[in-house]
Amino acid sequence: xxxxxxxxxxxxxxxxxxxxxxxxxxxxxxxxxxxxxxxxxxxxxxxxxxxxxxxxxxxxxxxxxxxxxxxxxxxxxxxxxxxxxxxxxxxxxxxxxxxxxxxxxxxxxxxxxxxxxxxxxxxxxxxxxxxxxxxxxxxxxxxxxxxxxxxxxxxxxxxxxxxxxxxxxxxxxxxxxxxxxxxxxxxxxxxxxxxxxxxxxxxxxxxxxxxxxxxxxxxxxxxxxxxxxxxxxxxxxxxxxxxxxxxxxxxxxxxxxxxxxxxxxxxxxxxxxxxxxxxxxxxxxxxxxxxxxxxxxxxxxxxxxxxxxxxxxxxxxxxxxxxxxxxxxxxxxxxxxxxxxxxxxxxxxxxxxxxxxxxxxxxx
Numbered sequence: 001x002x003x004x005x006x007x008x009x010x011x012x013x014x015x016x017x018x019x020x021x022x023x024x025x026x027x028x029x030x031x032x033x034x035x036x037x038x039x040x041x042x043x044x045x046x047x048x049x050x051x052x053x054x055x056x057x058x059x060x061x062x063x064x065x066x067x068x069x070x071x072x073x074x075x076x077x078x079x080x081x082x083x084x085x086x087x088x089x090x091x092x093x094x095x096x097x098x099x100x101x102x103x104x105x106x107x108x109x110x111x112x113x114x115x116x117x118x119x120x121x122x123x124x125x126x127x128x129x130x131x132x133x134x135x136x137x138x139x140x141x142x143x144x145x146x147x148x149x150x151x152x153x154x155x156x157x158x159x160x161x162x163x164x165x166x167x168x169x170x171x172x173x174x175x176x177x178x179x180x181x182x183x184x185x186x187x188x189x190x191x192x193x194x195x196x197x198x199x200x201x202x203x204x205x206x207x208x209x210x211x212x213x214x215x216x217x218x219x220x221x222x223x224x225x226x227x228x229x230x231x232x233x234x235x236x237x238x239x240x241x242x243x244x245x246x247x248x249x250x251x252x253x254x255x256x257x258x259x260x261x262x263x264x265x266x267x268x269x270x271x272x273x274x275x276x277x278x279x280x281x282x283x284x285x286x287x288x289x290x291x292x293x294x295x296x297x298x299x300x301x302x303x304x305x306x307x308x309x310x311x312x313x314x315x316x317x318x319x320x321x322x323x324x325x326x327x328x329x330x331x332x333x334x335x336x337x338x339x340x341x342x343x344x345x346x347x348x349x350x351x352x353x354x355x356x357x358x359x360x361x362x363x364x
Contacts (some may be wrong), residue, residue, distance in 0.1 A: 013127075038130050042120070050079045054263075060325070064326070103156070104153075111265045112148050126306075129197075132284055134194075140272075141178070148171055151167055153158075176340065178227075180347050181224060184221070184224035188209050188212075191213050197280075200284070201283065204284070204286050223343055224277055228273040275316075283312070285309055
């Protein structure tokens with residue numbers, strides 16, 4: 001086991017906070033206080049992360065298009081996204097005539113809540129995650145699937161043909177690509193022998209699964225990247241909000257803070273997808289080790305586990321952004337053909353190969 005597991009273990013910190021609260025309050029109040037504390041931390045993290053990811057995408061896009069990106073508001077344009085947030089908060093919420101008002105208002109909250117529930121299971125470092133379920137992979141897939149309900153409600157309740165077409169496309173896309181995402185994650189579940197995310201990270205103490213799982217693990221990682229990019233409705237799979245065809249797709253009729261919810265949820269979902277990919281395939285908060293290179297491995301151990309987690313996560317985020325600004329948007333028939341004729345069969349064959357490799361004990 002890597003020494004980083006003991007150097008940067010947040011279990012001691014969280015345990016001491018829990019003990020201090022038990023000294024001051026009754027057990028019922030302690031649970032309430034801890035839930036409120038975790039909720040406030042995630043709300044703050046959610047807001048700051050969303051602002052940073054919008055800024056990061058603008059800069060990545062600018063580099064790929066040989067321009068500067070935000071560079072006026074604040075140093076290096078850092079305050080541009082904050083200015084945009086203030087603008088959205090101050091905008092009028094335009095009522096849509098003949099829309100189903102209850103569902104229309106409920107839809108953005110469903111999308112936001114789904115991403116909140118998914119991020120709760122993410123292990124940021126050893127001992128630092130809101131909930132460590134023994135079915136962590138299954139839980140993340142289940143709650144992340146709830147977001148499509150909000151998208152379908154938004155499209156249907158808006159009383160707009162553009163929104164409805166966008167929502168229908170999104171529903172077909174997410175339901176299709178969820179299968180390949182699930183099978184690619186199942187590949188590592190077979191390798192590690194557990195669905196608990198912290199257990200999957202611990203199983204990579206002697207090497208990340210993308211390396212020690214041979215070629216099938218790498219194939220699973222590539223399929224996960226492509227399918228999860230489609231599942232979060234990002235280019236080149238953003239048919240659900242194709243501006244040239246559908247104005248803005250399922251959120252065409254939304255304005256102000258409600259539009260901001262959809263906009264923010266897309267970026268947080270991108271972070272969640274990248275975090276799960278980094279956790280399952282790239283070792284999560286585990287450091288990079290090379291065989292018996294004791295001196296090198298010892299140096300790697302001293303880099304904080306949270307730094308490792310965010311470095312890997314933002315590497316995957318960069319890959320997803322790279323996809324968007326490199327490839328042209330697919331047609332809806334091309335998008336579904338890619339899943340059902342290519343990714344799905346490859347995933348099924350790959351999972352059989354992985355099961356055989358594990359059965360024979362051929363992985364490292």
